Amino acid sequence: MFDLDRWQEIYHVLSKNKLRTFLTAFGVFWGIFMLVIMLGSGNGLQRGVTQNFGDMATNSVFIWTQQTTIPYKGFPRGRRYNFDNEDVVAIQHSVPEIKYLAPRMQAGGYMETNNVIRGLKSGIFNIMGDYPAFNKIDPLNFIKGRFINDLDIKDKRKIAVVGTRVVEILFKKDENPISQYIQIRGVYFQVVGIFKSKRNGEQADQENNNIYIPFTTLQQTYNYGNAVGFFSITSQDDIPVSVVEEKTIRLLKQRHSVAPADDAAVGHFNLKKEYDQMQGLFFGIRFLVWIVGTGTLLAGVIGVSNIMLVVVRERTREIGIQRALGATPWKVISQIIMESVVLTTFAGYFGLVIGVGLLELINFLLDSSGANTEMFVHPGIDFSVAVTALSILVFCGALAGMIPARRAVSVKPIDALRYE
């Protein structure tokens, strides 16, 4: 029910000393403003870093060969070796926990001169021989066409999937690259797909520089025999990737006569571990932000409580009159709490709105400047966080009013009336 008298009183109390009200409100405003800005920035940082992972399945592990460091079964140390096609079959056979297994072979690209030519244009690109499963582990964003499929692998087709950077260099602006031929290390391939990286910053530039061709085609065309450079593996959904990692590495060591204790001979990278560490870091940041933010907010709320105490003291006589006329203690208490809640909520709401507004402005500026910011993407807070913050505010406002309100009714009416 709308109670005009109540609001009249609230207005009177808050407008009586406008500077004081403003300064008090500013404390709360600043608290919630800082909380929003810090949370939003934290989110921006998290989004930026998470986007660096692209859409990569986080339960992935990558395995490659390195030099051995322990002599084993008559082999000296410092030996180089390669994974091979038989490994693929063996892994699939003995590690059933694997969901996707994508062997890969890279053909040059690194430290090479122009390796891809089309007419008069040429460039240096990374040439990857891949299986269709790779697009499941580290998905690409397709602008046109498709990725490698099983038939490409089986028939060893000479097709290529190229990144946007490749298109920019090898094709004119109005040309449609699909079905066109490009010459990769002297052999012609037909372009069947164009993709754009899902990552941001430098990593995106690098990925857009890739050309994917069927794994089998690459092995045969460029004389790699049955060598495999690299395994990308994803575990089944309910199985930790570390299990797969361990089993696969043990198997590979056994198959290539690597000492079981030779950890340096098999290079591996567990994305899940990395991802978890990152999540832990962000959890820490968020935790800190909440502590600092709520601390600042608390300082603001204590300010409100303080001012309400002063207000109650100033109005002692007025409250005394009201009580003499029949205002029950609850009426007085609820009035003071209401004043406190109104002040807190109003100030907090402004802090929230201006904080979100500032984040949106930063967003807008980031977008319109076209800056490809690797570490900071779309700062902002969730709606639910905003609602939570507001309810905390209302609650704190009520709390802040509680002590002054109790103080107001703890005085005997007659003492209140006599108060000068």
Added chain:
Amino acid sequence: MIKISQIHKSYVTGQNSLHVLKGIDLEIGAGEMISIMGASGSGKSTLLNILGILDNYDSGEYLLNGLKINRLSERKAAQLRNKMLGFVFQSFNLVSFKNALENVALPLYYQDVPRKKRNIVAMEYLDRMGLKDWAHHLPNELSGGQKQRVAIARALIGKPKVILADEPTGALDSATSLEVMDILQEVNATGITVIIVTHEHDIAMRTRKTIRITDGNITEIVSN
């Protein structure tokens, strides 16, 4: 209407105890108009505050309209004040940010009477005080006499049984004092008990009975 017996009241400040009321016995019937006189510090205001349930007493008994008043909860006391008692103060005690009409309507506000209804009633009471044209003025725009009349209207609006007036003319010049006393007499004529604390002799003479208090005891009861 009011019956008190052997009321004692002391104020304790630190180690000093000040015995203000030393066993007051008093009976005031319905429709009476009495004045309480005494030097400052004699305990007359304390007595009035106890009668108004604004303060409590240490021992004795206080019956208001047959109801025993003793250590009531603040809520109950507030309700009793609202329903049974009307207060008129020396310094008027109007709420500064409410206009005359809203001030008069305040007791009804605490009875949760809807705003529209209580404003109509308040206007009637203001009219009776001849202040209809001043209804929407704030207290600081009114003269002393006008303020006191607003205060009386406010005291009356809850249809109280007893009006308690603490030096109602203390801040007024003699002409307005007479006006206010006229009004209080009219109020009394409607059957409401009126108790006035004063130290002015001619004010006391306007009541029907004067009770003199000296050092916390009733020393004299005079019919005027």
